[in-house]
Amino acid sequence: xxxxxxxxxxxxxxxxxxxxxxxxxxxxxxxxxxxxxxxxxxxxxxxxxxxxxxxxxxxxxxxxxxxxxxxxxxxxxxxxxxxxxxxxxxxxxxxxxxxxxxxxxxxxxxxxxxxxxxxxxxxxxxxxxxxxxxxxxxxxxxxxxxxxxxxxxxxxxxxxxxxxxxxxxxxxxxxxxxxxxxxxxxxxxxxxxxxxxxxxxxxxxxxxxxxxxxxxxxxxxxxxxxxxxxxxxxxxxxxxxxxxxxxxxxxxxxxxxxxxxxxxxxxxxxxxxxxxxxxxxxxxxxxxxxxxxxxxxxxxxxx
Amino acid sequence: xxxxxxxxxxxxxxxxxxxxxxxxxxxxxxxxxxxxxxxxxxxxxxxxxxxxxxxxxxxxxxxxxxxxxxxxxxxxxxxxxxxxxxxxxxxxxxxxxxxxxxxxxxxxxxxxxxxxxxxxxxxxxxxxxxxxxxxxxxxxxxxxxxxxxxxxxxxxxxxxxxxxxxxxxxxxxxxxxxxxxxxxxxxxxxxxxxxxxxxxxxxxxxxxxxxxxxxxxxxxx
Numbered sequence: 001x002x003x004x005x006x007x008x009x010x011x012x013x014x015x016x017x018x019x020x021x022x023x024x025x026x027x028x029x030x031x032x033x034x035x036x037x038x039x040x041x042x043x044x045x046x047x048x049x050x051x052x053x054x055x056x057x058x059x060x061x062x063x064x065x066x067x068x069x070x071x072x073x074x075x076x077x078x079x080x081x082x083x084x085x086x087x088x089x090x091x092x093x094x095x096x097x098x099x100x101x102x103x104x105x106x107x108x109x110x111x112x113x114x115x116x117x118x119x120x121x122x123x124x125x126x127x128x129x130x131x132x133x134x135x136x137x138x139x140x141x142x143x144x145x146x147x148x149x150x151x152x153x154x155x156x157x158x159x160x161x162x163x164x165x166x167x168x169x170x171x172x173x174x175x176x177x178x179x180x181x182x183x184x185x186x187x188x189x190x191x192x193x194x195x196x197x198x199x200x201x202x203x204x205x206x207x208x209x210x211x212x213x214x215x216x217x218x219x220x221x222x223x224x225x226x227x228x229x230x231x232x233x234x235x236x237x238x239x240x241x242x243x244x245x246x247x248x249x250x251x252x253x254x255x256x257x258x259x260x261x262x263x264x265x266x267x268x269x270x271x272x273x274x275x276x277x278x279x280x281x282x283x284x285x286x287x288x289x290x291x292x293x294x295x296x297x298x299x300x301x302x303x
Numbered sequence: 304x305x306x307x308x309x310x311x312x313x314x315x316x317x318x319x320x321x322x323x324x325x326x327x328x329x330x331x332x333x334x335x336x337x338x339x340x341x342x343x344x345x346x347x348x349x350x351x352x353x354x355x356x357x358x359x360x361x362x363x364x365x366x367x368x369x370x371x372x373x374x375x376x377x378x379x380x381x382x383x384x385x386x387x388x389x390x391x392x393x394x395x396x397x398x399x400x401x402x403x404x405x406x407x408x409x410x411x412x413x414x415x416x417x418x419x420x421x422x423x424x425x426x427x428x429x430x431x432x433x434x435x436x437x438x439x440x441x442x443x444x445x446x447x448x449x450x451x452x453x454x455x456x457x458x459x460x461x462x463x464x465x466x467x468x469x470x471x472x473x474x475x476x477x478x479x480x481x482x483x484x485x486x487x488x489x490x491x492x493x494x495x496x497x498x499x500x501x502x503x504x505x506x507x508x509x510x511x512x513x514x515x516x517x518x519x520x521x522x523x524x
Contacts, residue, residue: 004425005443006345006435013345020346028352038380113503115464117478122495125485206362213366217471218482225367228374239379243371247363254362 039240049238053245059235063227067216068249071223074140074212078147079205085148086155091185093160104156111153117214120146124219143215143223147208154204162197162279163189199265200279206254206261213250224249307490308497316480317501323397323466323476324505328459330402335409336444342414345435353410360407365468368404372396373472390475397469405462412454416447421524449520456513460506477501 009017039045052059092104111119124142127133133141166189174184216226228246232239268278342353360368373396376382384395420443428442470479481498485491 004422005343005438007429009345017346021348024346024348024352038382042380044379110499110503113464113506114499115467115478115502117467117470118481118495118498118502121478121482121485122491125491129489129491210362210364210366213364214468214471217366217370217468218478225364225370228370232374237379239374243367243375247367247371250364250367251359251362255358258358258362 044238044240049236049241052235052238053241059231063231064224064245064249067222067224067227070140070221071209071212074143074147074215074221074223075205075209077144078151078208078212081144082148082152082155082208083201085152087159087190089152089156090159090163093156094163096181108153108156111149112157114150116146116150116211117218119149120214120219122146123149139215139219139221142219143212143221146214147211150211151204151208154207155201158197158200158204158279159193162193162200165196165279166192195268195271197279198268199261202257202261202264206257209254209257210250307484307488307493311480311484313480313497313501316475316477317505319394319474319476320463320466320505323394323401323469323474324459324463326398327401327405327462327466330398331405331409331458331462334402334406335413338406338410339413339417340439342410343417343439357407357410360404361411365400365404365465366471369397369400369468369472372400389473393469393472393474397466397472397474401462401465401469405458405465408458408461409455412451412458413444413447415454416451417443419450420446446522449522452513452517452520456510456517459513460509463505463509464502 007013036045043049089104089108092100093108095101095104120142123145124138127138127141127145131138170188170192171184174188179187212221212223213225215221216223220226224246228239228242231242235242265278338353338356341349342357344350373393377392377396382396383392384399386392386395424442424446425438428438433441466476467478469476470482473479477498481494484494488494
């Protein structure tokens with residue numbers, strides 16, 4: 001692989017690169033050894049700490065699987081509630097009427113500015129004070145409410161950006177054949193915008209999945225992360241092993257989603273029928289998107 | 304009307320939030336720039352490391368990373384980062400976790416900035432005989448930084464909001480205080496409004512000022 005930043009490598013550059021590689025490996029090996037030594041001296045690498053995860057199904061059945069189910073449940077409901085809400089506010093922000101544009105904009109900006117954690121805390125306390133939900137349902141509702149309020153506002157921006165990427169000729173043509181504004185939006189703009197938005201929506205799902213962990217850490221909602229404490233207590237202080245397993249599960253779920261999003265983005269960019277405009281999937285671009293009429297939602301991906 | 308605030312150190316809590324944000328922003332800027340340098344470097348192993356780091360860190364919840372820094376690093380491995388009291392240890396661990404996490408996003412933002420620099424700039428620099436580090440340090444990065452003020456301000460705003468996660472390991476910042484207050488005082492709406500306002504005060508000016516800066520410093524092409 002060559003880059004514009006450096007020349008094709010001659011013999012000297014190749015030797016130098018090998019030297020750098022060796023130095024890098026040595027540095028990395030030193031760090032790995034330091035970590036290994038720390039772990040081993042605290043007996044965190046003993047087989048007995050890791051054994052429960054590999055030899056019995058008990059930790060999976062008792063802690064991990066129910067936790068993962070709760071994580072996915074909260075994420076799923078948050079997504080399906082936030083999507084239509086987001087679409088509503090996104091379209092609202094594009095309205096010709098000031099009385100619709102202004103409040104939509106205010107709501108979106110307001111909920112984007114407040115940390116999800118705080119939204120969850122408020123929702124939890126509000127359900128506690130004003131409803132008679134039993135604690136389990138209340139925690140689930142609180143987590144979903146917090147996620148919906150924040151993600152609907154982010155999705156609203158994605159929808160707005162998606163509609164704005166469409167060429168203005170689409171609206172003109174719809175007008176020319178006598179469509180009303182609502183019809184133009186529903187039959188012409190939205191269907192095209194949805195394809196442009198799909199990758200951004202999929203990568204927003206990653207944000208939602210990650211944010212469910214807040215519910216476990218702060219509200220003691222029994223999701224995946226929350227299963228670390230009881231597991232570590234049950235299997236003899238194997239904190240590191242528990243965290244590793246949990247992190248790998250999050251990684252697997254989210255990496256699948258991220259890969260799907262970028263596959264979708266590339267596919268849509270190549271597709272002949274679309275405008276070729278795709279709402280990008282978060283901060284940081286890719287080399288191949290330069291010059292393409294893409295619009296990036298830089299949300300900083302929250303948590 | 305605001306007598307429910309008596310006995311709570313509201314400004315102190317937000318001051319901790321600001322401190323967390325500033326230290327983590329500095330940490331993630333340094334580490335993120337190094338990662339971006341590795342990501343575009345001629346050494347394949349470093350490129351692979353940076354790519355792997357970004358993919359792993361971006362797909363693990365920040366909450367998991369912060370909880371790990373407390374339960375894993377401190378409680379299990381006794382890593383205290385040189386602090387002696389528990390408040391200091393938790394604060395430093397939170398800064399470490401936030402920096403490690405945010406660096407991945409800083410790196411991605413910077414890399415998109417590197418992509419905005421016209422190819423001719425790098426070619427001209429190479430034609431003058433500059434080495435890779437010189438090209439990056441003297442020609443590419445200064446222009447990249449000016450192009451990414453806006454994305455970086457978004458990362459900074461997200462970081463400000465993410466500092467609330469530090470309350471999970473007992474750092475007494477704003478959301479930590481809020482949790483205590485809404486449990487003890489029967490003033491849910493007012494307390495929520497105060498903290499929401501606090502975060503808007505922190506994030507809105509950041510966005511506006513850096514938005515203005517980004518227009519000011521953008522390289523006109």
